[in-house]
Amino acid sequence: MAGRMTVGSAALADLVRPASAPDAAGAYRTLPVLPELIGLLPNRGLRRGSTVAVGTGQPARSGGTSLLLALLAEASRAGSWCAVVGVPTLGMVAAAELGIALDRLALVPHPGPEWATVVAALIDGVDVVVIAVPGTVSATVTDRLAARARQRGSVLLPYGQWAGADVTLQVVAGAWEGLGQGRGRLRRREVTVSARGRGAAARPKEVKVWMPGDDATRVVKPVGGTRTAGSSAAWPEPVSRRTPLTLVGP
Amino acid sequence: MGGGAGETGQPAPVRTLLVWCPDWPVIAAEIVDGVPASTPVAVLHANRVLACSTAARAEGVRRGLRKREAQSRCPQLIVVDHDPGRDARAFESVVAAIEEVAAGVEVIRPGVCALAARGPARYFGGEEQAAERIVEHVAQTCLVESQIGIADGLFAAGLAARTGQIVPPGDAPKFLADLPVEALGRPPLTDLLRRLGLRTLADFAALPAGDVLARFGFDAALAHQLAAGRDHRRLAVRRPPPDLAVTETYDEPLDRVDAAAFAARALAERLHETLSGHALACTRLGIEAVTEHGQELHRVWRHDGLLSSAAIADRVRWQLDGWLSGTNRRPGAGGRVAPSRPTSGIIRLRLIPDGLLAQAGLQPGLWGETGAERDRAHRALSRVQGILGPESVLTAVLGGGRSDADRARLVPWGDERTPGRPAEPPWPGRLPPPAPAVVLAAPLPAAVYDDAGEPVTVTARLQVSAAPARLVVGTAAPVEIVGWAGPWPLDERWWAPAESRRRARFQVRLADGGALLLSLAGGQWAVEAVYD
Secondary structure (H helix, E strand, C coil), X not given: CHHHHHHHHHXXXXXXXXXXXXXXXXXXXXXXXXXXHHXXXXXXXXXXXXXEEEECCCCCCCCHHHHHHHHHHHHHHCCCCEEEECCCCECHHHHHHCCCCHHHEEEECCCHHHHHHHHHHHHCCCCEEEEECCCCCCHHHHHHHHXXXXXXXXXXXXXXXXXXXXXXXXXXXXXXXXXXXXXEEEEEEEEEEEEEECHHHCCCEEEXXXXXXXXXXXXXXXXXXXXXXXXXXXXXXXXXXXXXXXXXXX | CHHXXXXXXXXXXXXXXXXXXXXXXXXXXXXXXXXXXXXXXXXXXXXXXXXXXHHHHHCCCCCCCEHHHHHHHCCCCXXXXXXXXXXXXXXXXXXXXXXXXXXXXXXXXXXXXXXXXXXXXXXXXXXXXXHHHHHHHHHHHHCXXXXXXXXXXXXXXXXXXXXXXXXXXXXXHHHHHCCEHHHHCCHXXXXXXXXXXXXXXXXXXXXXXXXXXXXXXXXXHXXXXXXXXXXXXXXXXXXXCCCCCEEEEEEEEECCHHHHHHHHHHXXXXXXXXXXXXXXXXXXXXXXXXXXXXXXXXXXXXXXXXXXXXXXXXXXXXXXXXXXXXXXXXXXXXXXCCCCCCCXXXXXXXXXXXXXXXXXXXXXXXXXXXXXXXXXXXXXHHHHHHHHCHHHXXXXXXXXXXXXXHHEEEEECCCCCCCXXXXXXXXXXXXXXXXXXXXEEXXXXXXXXXXXXXXXXXXXXXXXXXXXXXXXXXXXXXXXXXXXXXXXXXXECCCCCCCCEEEEEEEEEECCCCEEEEEEECCEEEEEEECC
């Protein structure tokens, strides 16, 4: 009898762990993100049940959509299902280049006035739900959706103004490189992303990343170093090793 | 009938009733494609007339004429391509109509079918009455003219149908005797027989059977038997396809969604039993609901697996949920007409399986494809399809193409993921990565000026008139261009005038930090995509 019980508990060993033991990289609780963006997020990833807002870039066209795709990329590659609601212009080729699995990415380009119902239905089954916020949203709706995401263990990724997000990522500045006067082509962009939020993320952070880099985003050398972005004609050396993140802001 | 059994000891030919629809390819073209059969119409195959309408025949069009010859005899001739599938499809309704009044139909070819005459003749009180009844029923249900011939054996019945005769039992050899040898429908053989001086079937039938077999081969021996009225082939009766749709009518109208879903579960189980009884699986399922006031809601659900009865009940609930609560089908969603909210309860539910394949042929994915996560996601996405309509949830497939809008094709969720254009051949002219993150559905008209304020143009030799300096999009304030590259020419599909696109593309970097993909086509600048 005792032997049988041992066998039974051995079978459960993979599934059950003591509450005190550290969750191995938070595999069940957190969806992975690109290494460059880890430092911006309080749980070193997209914690299930949290709301991570991406603000539309303050200067227009400065990289908000790319940041959104970059946030999805690693989670999608790891097998998560993603849905994007209300972004009819999302570039699918860019998404595929960043490593998003298109067969696990569903698009609802025009959710219409029932968008909150649609998002609630998606939260039930999809790991990451991106919602382009249509204008202003009442606090009741945001609270309801955030609570639903918390309950179901999905990550809600509002794109635009969203009150009550755990973290809000915002592209502060972006500068393209590679395009001269009548020659060259757009190669990559140095993007400054700031993060502010509440709780563990209350301290504002800011990092500079290359988007897109050689095969993914790359961390830019810390500002205040020898090189300033855009001033030198030479390419920054291809950073293949992942340099540790450096906080730039206060 | 004993007379026919005579010398060879074979069973007597079956008394056969043959239904013949004259000029069937022409009639089929009218039914399927709406080509009016009362006007001169000819169906052509390999540049030869295969069938023509009565009006065309009156103008001198004959079978076997070349297209040019037929058109010279009848200039207003409408020419239709031969399509065996169309003929067969259109004939299906005729066969179904005949099956309503008589059993055991063999379809010989589209336009001709045969059945044993004995049953209908006894049931309707005589062969003539049976023939009249069948012709009338076909005319009433399908609006198709037909002729009937009854004789001993299929061959004689087919010839009798040409003239609409009923050949009395045992008279088939006499009926066939005077017919020319062309009636055999074997041109090489009849040509030979004519040169041998045999003009009628009686002449041919008079030859000794052994000599015919030895001299002309098996096919001719068979023709010899037919000519003598010894047609012993049995009818190969078709089996009507099983009706797999399940229907349930409710005396008490269902006015609550959960009640309807509960009812649908029982229906789904019945459908399941029927399908597994035939060893079939369906990949599409049509759900049809009819209310007491006669409103109907029909929608097809796609599913790349076996729909369990619970999944079917779910879909019924989603479909009815949207309908009864009046939330789905906002105008413009999916481009279909939105039915208004139902005014009464549902009295009939019908499940129609579609896209059937043998259950053994269903191959679910082994790795990654399956799993609880996938099922969860599928449920959620199907649910959204239930709210907004099937075409509102999309997934992208990358294929070939030179612009990002061409490369990504959006297909409704659950449909087959096939790319719009093959990715295989190289697509020169495609821009290297990074791809723009925002691709505008319709290019935004813009204007580009140089330093002097003149519009920037590109010559046919791809000479840019001056360096672009300012960009004006719509009514917005001008933005300074700090970097640019191009023009990169793109000349697509020049061989198809309607689809050809010729443009030059530019990448520009703006002073505010943004970067755009511009295109110039026919002197008009446009913003194609934004490197957001």
